[in-house]
Amino acid sequence: MKKIRLKLMLHLYDWSSKIYATVFKWNKKAWGIRKEEFLNYPVGSIGHSLGLFYESKGFEVMPKLENHDVFHILTETGTEIQDEIAMQYLLLGNGKISLYLFGMVLIGGILFPEYFSCYKKNFQKGRTLQRFHHLEFKDMLQLQLTELQIALYSENIQINLNS
Secondary structure, three states: OHHHHHHHHHHHHHHHHHHHHHHHOOOOOOOOOOHHHHOOOOOOEHHHHHHHHHHHHOOOOOOOOHHHHHHHHHHOOOOOHHHHHHHHHHHHHOOOOOHHHHHHHHHHHHHOHHHHHHHHHHHHHHHHOOOOOOOOHHHHOOOEHHHHHHHHHOOOOOOOOOO
């Protein structure tokens, strides 16, 4: 039964992410950076880390959804289907609101209730992080990933992530 649920959710995810990029991101420009080019950024930077992410996972850049991949490396969230659902819970906790997010949270929560404690933990994690879901990371690719992670996870470091 779990294989059927997994197959269904993977199909929905693949199908919906393409529609999401076209319909809901109509006004957003793709970064126009090939996955190999990310490796040219300084070692330890967000850009270089993103290149390593694509290389290690065998993923291609999905135009207009590049920020989502930065969310993975920034929050150290996996890429299995339950991790993708957990990411949506994390983003919900961080204050993101979208029809796509609500759909993923609802359908994912129904299809994979055995991960509810993981989803709850990620929602709480999103609430504790400084707001980041709205940032455009293309302008931050040269920044050191660990420095941004420390700032996101810290209540004591005051940086302006809202610009």
